[in-house]
Amino acid sequence: MLISLDWLKQLIHIDKTAEEVGALLTGAGLEVEGIHKLEAVKGGLEGIVIGEVLTCERHPDADKLSLTTVDIGTGEPSQIVCGAPNVAAGQKVVVATVNSTLYPTGGEPFKIKKSKIRGAVSEGMICAEDEIGIGTSHAGIMVLDTDLPNGTPAAEYFGLNPDEMFEIGLTPNRADAASHYGVARDLQALLKTPATLPDVSAFKVENTSRTIAVEVENLEACPRYAGVTITGVKVGPSPEWLQKKLRAIDLSPINNIVDVTNYVLHELGQPLHAFDADQIAGNKIIVKTIAEGTPFVTLDDVERKMKANDLMICNTEEPMAVAGVFGGKKSGVTEATTTIFIESAYFSPDYVRRTGMVHGLKTDASFRFERGTDPNMVITALKRAALLMQEIAGGIISSDIVDVYPNTIQNTELSLSIERTHQLIGQHIGAERIKTILTDLGIEVNGETETELQLSVPPFKVDVTREADVVEEVLRIYGFNNIEVSEHMGTTYMASFSKPYPEDVTDAIMDYIADNGFHEIITNSITNSNYYKPAGDAEVAGLVNVVNYNSEDLDVLRKSMVFSGLEVLRRNINRRQRDLKLFELGKIYQQQEDGTTKESRRLALYMAGNLTAESWKQPGAKMAFHDLAAVVQNVLRKLNASDYETQPLQPNPYMKQGVSYVKNGTIVAEIGPVDAGVAKFMEVKEQVWYAELNWDYLLKKYKANLTAEELPKFPEVRRDLSLVLDKNVTFDQVKHIAFRTERKLLQDVNVFDVYEGDKIEQGKKAYAISFTLLDKQQTLTDKVIDSTMTRLMQQFEKQLGAFIRK
Structure with a gap:
């Protein structure tokens, strides 16, 4: 999952570097696997600043050159030789400072050095737009109309500050963080700074001329379904800012309507879908399952045979979309679309997960629905999308918001033991600290005693259903690294002790x-x-x-x-x-x-x-x-x-x-x-x-016996013997004699075959035994091996009456 630092800053105030934010997120359970810099233009205009031309005189040794002094915010003016005909004193200009690198439009990059031009020192370069790679004009230097202080980075003036992307390995239990706002909620607790939702107060219904009715037949699969209609839209390319946001998180812009639904999904974590309202037969949406084997063509032009448990978004005549997973070919937004119906819903994770697996469909929407979305975000996201579409595609809101939500999904009520929390954390952090963390995470504290907190966990915390889950929430914000290791701590799994319990x-x-x-x-x-x-x-x-x-x-x-x-x-x-x-x-x-x-x-x-x-x-x-x-x-x-x-x-x-x-x-x-x-x-x-x-x-x-030794540097040697013994002789006797005879080199004795039959004397049995020898100081020689085996055979013959088969 990719999260944009610039996008986060629109939702919460952040005054830390990307590396510092990444460390905070990783410590809180949102593992940052990498931080990638995204430059709006090559080089990011690094080392290029806003300056003011203080003086401008003709170069004494060149008619077409000017000798200027420029204030670039360093305290001492810089002398710069400029060949542009339009340079003049009093201008605000773009200056490439010494040691900066320029990436000109259509040219090779080059580094600015302090130099002499026709005998005059030049400490930088006053630039045209093609020289810094933001345009193609070379008619003259850029003259800016700005009150920004001298020395301000040019990237800030042009709105081209590089963005930094966090690549987060999202674990399945953190569905609540599958959006920029979800990540901002964690930062709210980590930075003690409030995260704010986008303002949707400007949402206004202009008329109700195009109301689309909604009927939900399967409330188990779709507990909440909302929608609104916008008429008079013009489908086309998205503005540059929106395309930039989507490209930053590896999404390809499609058109202004679809791009808004993708933008809101990644901003708020609520998947949306836009239908061409003119394709909704009967002006009615019906949310239901359909007959087994019903054919349906999805947006990727593939005809699929639907299952009886697949939840579908239908009109009065036919299916239009696979709920929470994929849209249909017929009802999608095209360039000819002028009226749209925006869907915002809460679908059952079980239904979406099953449908996605059966049909092999994985989308950004299904990724979130199958893990669990926030039913309380449905209307906020709907209004946010409607306002953005009005802003970039025109049109007016032509229906009230329809919201089918008969059975409200309640918060999870839990009791949290303060003592148990401290026990699981392994450290006393205090009831007030626990309450602050929970409140910052959006978990309500509805009551408390000296020993217990009564909590109300909102549904966006999908995986917080038990006391242990709440403790995990507290611990990840408090910080695993802040838990001190007690000198008296003992465990059953980390190490052995001389007197274990x-x-x-x-x-x-x-x-x-x-x-x-x-x-x-x-x-x-x-x-x-x-x-x-x-x-x-x-x-x-x-x-x-x-x-x-x-x-x-x-x-x-x-x-x-x-x-x-x-x-x-x-x-x-x-x-x-x-x-x-x-x-x-x-x-x-x-x-x-x-x-x-x-x-x-x-x-x-x-x-x-x-x-x-x-x-x-x-x-x-x-x-x-x-x-x-x-x-x-x-x-x-x-x-x-x-x-x-x-x-x-x-x-x-x-x-x-x-x-x-x-x-x-x-x-x-x-x-x-x-x-x-x-x-x-x-x-x-x-x-x-x-x-x-x-x-x-x-x-x-019993005594714990944890020992370690260096791995042997020299190879083991195996030798096998076949011993014919009396039936009453046990392998254990053979083993004990072997280890008493050779205490240094013998590492292991193993029997790998036993024979009793007519090919040996009655009352006898034959053991096939392997002997593993090792000298930890040097490589064993044949002489030493043969000598050892001879001594073993002699003792077996002497003590057990063994016959050595050769």
């Missing part, structure tokens, strides 16, 4: 698990003692009984998380939701021998069904042990507990096999399949993979 660590892990497709469940800590009875008296003995329980199904506190999850799985599977990944952070309870109750937290994860759904491309893949193990291992890694040992699971009543992760002698996690008998007892008809993590222990031992 346990709640923050917990939230981060829960987010990670949820991001991996798990759904969090919340179940009751009170459960059914019958679940534990099949495991025997020892299991039941450790239960914590509930006194005065209301249901026999809820008589004890749970001893394990497993049954809580199985209840949820059963309920979902019975309702044909078979592919499930669930997790819960909850408490378990254990009766101690001394009669006390031990309470601890466990993180439980459950998986059942398919990991991937079946499709034409691939069959469904069942969830497996390693799918759950990968999540658990990553959780442990995030908790800096990855230095665990893996051990075979000690059988328990709920899982007969699996893996335990042990750290410093404490079991931190267990993974395995839920025992088939337990699953059957709980009426769960799918295999369930279950993991339980000792959450309290993991949090207690």
Whole structure:
């Protein structure tokens, strides 16, 4: 979006440079991506000023030259040699000062230097109009009739001051700033200077001889529709000032009527459309949707098949325009048009957006309508356009303004907590400052207490609908750069601290698990003692009984998380939701021998069904042990507990096999399949993979470990081995032996294939394992690599009885 600084200055007083204004706008959320200088003439008449000829005498050594002294506002007169026949003392003239550059009409540019002409010093040049590029006459120097002080820039006299354009990357939530007046509203709050709307008080209805009736059939799509008729207009080119304004924002002038509608759109943000009133059959506008597939030719000569939900502007016989998007070929303004009907409306963003997407139409009007315009600007923009058209195209206003607006769009009423505002901003700025900013932005403060403000948000603030939105408005005007960073500030996302809050660590892990497709469940800590009875008296003995329980199904506190999850799985599977990944952070309870109750937290994860759904491309893949193990291992890694040992699971009543992760002698996690008998007892008809993590222990031992080191300068080397081992040897054993054998160079050990079959001895298995080696100080040589691999192979043979396949 392009915004003209000169245009802004017509709406608000600005005494800052373009760079300063750009910085203010960017800080307020209207990111200025670039500032471009637009010169009315090449060079912008820089260095060319108004001067006064004080004396004029014939040059002593040249009959056709004059020797003059000229006051150019510097305090000391400048001596200038001039060859024009019409130069004389007392004249106001245009002077190109020393070091300025002239861009003459039809000639090459040249720089003015202090020089000697026929022996006389000349400190500048008195100019003709073709010499400064504003005309073609070379009959003599320009003699001006002006009282402007000497030294005034010539660009100011000729009205040729260069404009500066802000290229703004408008974000979707700032529909209110999609115009010069919208930007001026932000500057009003930033500069503490009022922005003023164009004066439309001169609007006057001359007669009502050409009234166009309006009927809105679809008020949902068009809550407000207004219009007025002007007769006796003469369509033609726009005046230079209007063409200049449009070209400055990359619009091509078309004719004076269309140019005015574009001008007002970019000035006030309200799209308009001008119809040839003589083409409005029945002298009536009907706003409605039309039948599916109705053909309609738009202004670009393309016939389109309209949809049933497309809102159209019609007359009594046919459609004339696609509401809020594009005009029609038949009703557009031409050179023969003498009577126009100006449309100004508020269209539903949903309807305009849908129509624009379906037909691939994007216009300046639809850009604004689909984001939301200001229903309260409809009449102001209509009057502004009518007055401008009268000024440049003639004609008289020949109807009252018709305004169909049965259901007024109300302001949004909000309560704003002062404390919450300060909390979200991160700094106390005071209630008075908050009120001032909101008032400057056009948000009304209708009431207040010590803790709260009652606000009325006008509809042009399309995206301000919640308290947080209001806080954002306050913050962007107050300035993000003005928020001080407290030395006591802590966050969960910017950095890690040596003693982080346990709640923050917990939230981060829960987010990670949820991001991996798990759904969090919340179940009751009170459960059914019958679940534990099949495991025997020892299991039941450790239960914590509930006194005065209301249901026999809820008589004890749970001893394990497993049954809580199985209840949820059963309920979902019975309702044909078979592919499930669930997790819960909850408490378990254990009766101690001394009669006390031990309470601890466990993180439980459950998986059942398919990991991937079946499709034409691939069959469904069942969830497996390693799918759950990968999540658990990553959780442990995030908790800096990855230095665990893996051990075979000690059988328990709920899982007969699996893996335990042990750290410093404490079991931190267990993974395995839920025992088939337990699953059957709980009426769960799918295999369930279950993991339980000792959450309290993991949090207690957790320490933030944010480290950084320089990236290695030398390449890694990979070597592979195929080891034939006894079936009971785990990969974890291989890994630990490897890292104990080579502590410096070995970076990673990974198994990429496992084979068991008739090609190797019964009771054996083959591991294909990769070893990654790296020396951070130098490039590894073959000798070092071979030596390292030999030592690894020797230890595998010695400690594991491995056979190395070569």
